[in-house]
Amino acid sequence: MPRLIYSLIFLSLLPFILLRLLYRxxxxxxxxxxxxxxxxxxxxxxxxxxxxHAVSVGEAIAAAPxxxxxxxxxxxxxxxxxxxxxxxxxxxxxxxAGQVGHAYLPYDLPWLQRRFIRRLQPRLAIVMETxxxxxxxxxxxxxxxPVVLANARLSERSARxxxxxxxxxxxxxxxxxxxxxxxxxEAVRFxxxxxxxxxxxxxxxxxxxLQPAPELLQQAxxxxxxxxxRSVWIAASTHAGEDEQVLAAHRKVxxxxxDALLLLVPRHPERFSGVARMxxxxxxxxxxxxxxxxxxxxxxxxxxxxxxxxxxxxxxADMAFVGGxxxxxxxxxxxxxxxxxxxxxxxxxxxxxxxxxxxxxxAGALETVTDTDxxxxxxxxxxDQPQAAQSAGTAGQAVVKANQGALQxxxxxxxxxxx
Numbered sequence: 238m239p240r241l242i243y244s245l246i247f248l249s250l251l252p253f254i255l256l257r258l259l260y261r262x263x264x265x266x267x268x269x270x271x272x273x274x275x276x277x278x279x280x281x282x283x284x285x286x287x288x289x290h291a292v293s294v295g296e297a298i299a300a301a302p303x304x305x306x307x308x309x310x311x312x313x314x315x316x317x318x319x320x321x322x323x324x325x326x327x328x329x330x331x332x333x334a335g336q337v338g339h340a341y342l343p344y345d346l347p348w349l350q351r352r353f354i355r356r357l358q359p360r361l362a363i364v365m366e367t368x369x370x371x372x373x374x375x376x377x378x379x380x381x382x383p384v385v386l387a388n389a390r391l392s393e394r395s396a397r398x399x400x401x402x403x404x405x406x407x408x409x410x411x412x413x414x415x416x417x418x419x420x421x422x423e424a425v426r427f428x429x430x431x432x433x434x435x436x437x438x439x440x441x442x443x444x445x446x447l448q449p450a451p452e453l454l455q456q457a458x459x460x461x462x463x464x465x466x467r468s469v470w471i472a473a474s475t476h477a478g479e480d481e482q483v484l485a486a487h488r489k490v491x492x493x494x495x496d497a498l499l500l501l502v503p504r505h506p507e508r509f510s511g512v513a514r515m516x517x518x519x520x521x522x523x524x525x526x527x528x529x530x531x532x533x534x535x536x537x538x539x540x541x542x543x544x545x546x547x548x549x550x551x552x553x554a555d556m557a558f559v560g561g562x563x564x565x566x567x568x569x570x571x572x573x574x575x576x577x578x579x580x581x582x583x584x585x586x587x588x589x590x591x592x593x594x595x596x597x598x599x600a601g602a603l604e605t606v607t608d609t610d611x612x613x614x615x616x617x618x619x620x621d622q623p624q625a626a627q628s629a630g631t632a633g634q635a636v637v638k639a640n641q642g643a644l645q646x647x648x649x650x651x652x653x654x655x656x
Contacts, residue, residue, distance in 0.1 A: 239405045240371050244347055251344065264507040267323030271341060277352040280340025283315030287655070288359035288382075290342060291318060292368040293325035294544070295570060299388055299444055300365050301332050302644055308336060310648070311655055317357060321368075324506060324544060331545045345370040354380050361654045363387050367395065371409045383414040383654050387647055388443045389427065390419050392567065392588045396426040407431035414654075417647050420592045438650060441643030442593065447576045449548065457552030463531055464498060464553075468620050471500040471550055474569040475560035479584075480512050482563055482609045484519050484538070489613035491537060494620055498532055500550050502541040504560060504569075509542035516540065551577050556619050556626060558582040558612065561589075571597055575633030580619055580626045582606055596640070602633030 262269035274280045287307060291297040297320060304316060317338035318329050329339050343349040350372045362377050362384045369386065377384050391399075399406050410431035417440040418424045424437050461469070470490075472483040480503065487499045503512045509527070516523050516538050524530040527542040541550050551557060557574035561567060562584030571594055574581050581603040587594040597603035606612040619626035 239408070240347075240375060243371055243405050247344070247346060251346075254344070261507070265323060267327075270323075271326075274341040275344055277343040277349045277356070281317070281338040282340055282357050283317045283338035284356065284358045286315035286317065286360060287311070288357055288362045289316060289318045289365065290362070290368060290373075291320055291325065291329070291365045293320060293322045294328045296320075296365040296368065297325050297328040297332065299570075302446055302448075303363075303387065303443060303647060304333065304337065306644065306648055307651075307655075314360065314655065317359070327544050342373075345372045347372045347376060350376040351379070354382065361385065361651070363651070366390055369406075369409060371405060374409045374412050378412050384412065385651065385654075386413055386416045386418075387651075388419060388440075388643070389416050389423065390442075390589075391423045391426045391430075392591065393426070394567075394588050396430065399430050403430070415650060417650055419643075422592065438646075440646040440650065441640060442572075443644045443647055444570060444572045444593075445637055445640040446642070446644040447572055447637065449552065449577055453549055454552055457549055460531075460549075461553045465534065466496075468494045468497040469500065469554050470497070470556050470558065470616055471502065471554035471574075472558045473500075473502045473547055473551065473560055473574070474504045475501065475512075476504055476564050476566050477508065478564040479560050480515060482612065483558065483560075484516060484521065485609040486613040486616065487521075487538065488519075489609070490616050490620075493617055496534075497620070498536070499538045500541055500554055501538055502547055502550060506542070506544060509540070513540050513542065548573055548577075551579060554579060556580045556582065556616065556630075558606075560584075562586045563606075563608075563612075568594065571603060572637055575602055575630075576637045578627075578630040578634045580604070580629035581633060582612065582615055596636050597633055600632040600636050602629050602636060604629075 258268055289300055291300045319340055319342040320326055321342055343353045354376055359382050362382050364386050366388055374384055413432055413436055416427055416432050416437050419442040421439050424439050428434055490497045503509055521538045522536045524532040524536045524539045525542055532539045551574050557579045559569050559571055561569045565586045567589030568587040571581055571590055575597055583603055583605055585605055585607055604615050606615055
């Protein structure tokens with residue numbers, strides 16, 4: 238009965254969901270394409286194998302090492318990856334090209350999920366992190382498809398949200414066959430929501446198993462060499478309300494470091510043109526990656542308005558601010574810059590990555606800033622004290638290496654359904 242009520246509510250809201258999709262398509266035309274896949278028609282589905290669901294860009298990147306290992310270990314099992322966003326779709330295609338099938342996940346109505354699963358006939362469903370839908374799980378169980386939540390994370394804030402609709406989600410959580418969770422604290426939250434303790438295992442975060450490719454490091458070195466001897470910092474995955482603060486902080490840095498270069502990477506592609514306009518109106522000289530421009534001595538900001546190049550530009554920087562943290566979005570992946578040996582800055586809103594950020598902060602690899610002034614101040618401290626910056630970066634790399642091994646534990650757990 239709870240799932241029936243949920244489905245009826247979802248169905249009544251579907252016209253508004255489609256209108257919102259149309260609105261987003263005005264700003265990002267990719268949302269106007271492949272609508273039929275959201276109704277379980279079409280898509281490149283490779284039946285009889287492994288189904289991985291990664292909602293968007295971050296989850297697709299996190300899933301990549303697991304998917305590559307699964308392709309090697311089980312070459313007889315095709316893999317299909319679903320997502321929800323055009324940026325996630327673009328990332329999946331960039332990471333795997335034709336190695337995997339790919340489609341958008343249908344809307345969470347029972348007959349759509351049933352049609353999708355009937356077409357895909359997966360041997361195993363692997364959902365990345367927290368992207369669970371009641372009808373998805375229920376229809377998978379109806380079709381006797383095991384459902385695994387991989388690299389699972391659940392913040393206190395998200396857990397409270399789920400508890401408010403526990404009448405709906407408890408059966409969903411109870412139906413999961415295995416939850417490979419990142420930390421013990423999160424395991425407790427999952428258990429409180431109904432996951433069987435026998436189905437819970439703390440495996441750690443596979444994001445620690447990040448290994449920057451030598452080719453990427455070489456490309457970064459070649460790019461950086463073109464910019465000359467400059468002080469370079471990156472503001473990555475910034476959200477609305479942060480770009481203004483980042484640019485204001487960069488203006489303060491420029492007063493003491495006139496050669497400083499900011500690599501500005503907005504989180505969402507529909508914001509690229511607006512951020513470019515904001516930077517120019519604020520008086521900054523600007524180079525844009527999408528136009529093939531390189532920052533010369535006169536350019537103060539390089540806008541990275543492309544997809545899938547964040548790690549490359551992390552590797553070009555001396556230090557990193559990770560966005561989504563000066564505004565209440567909960568932060569983004571702090572391990573990518575840490576793995577490259579960069580000292581890391583974050584705003585106070587880190588609830589999506591509490592445990593990881595605390596590990597890095599405890600090691601002296603991450604500093605918290607609260608506003609424009611403190612961001613500029615910490616940047617200047619590290620620019621003026623390169624040994625301190627290097628020590629922080631080395632500490633971050635040590636944290637990443639000390640916590641590796643989650644990928645192997647995850648793969649060992651998945652083997653029970655795949656061997």
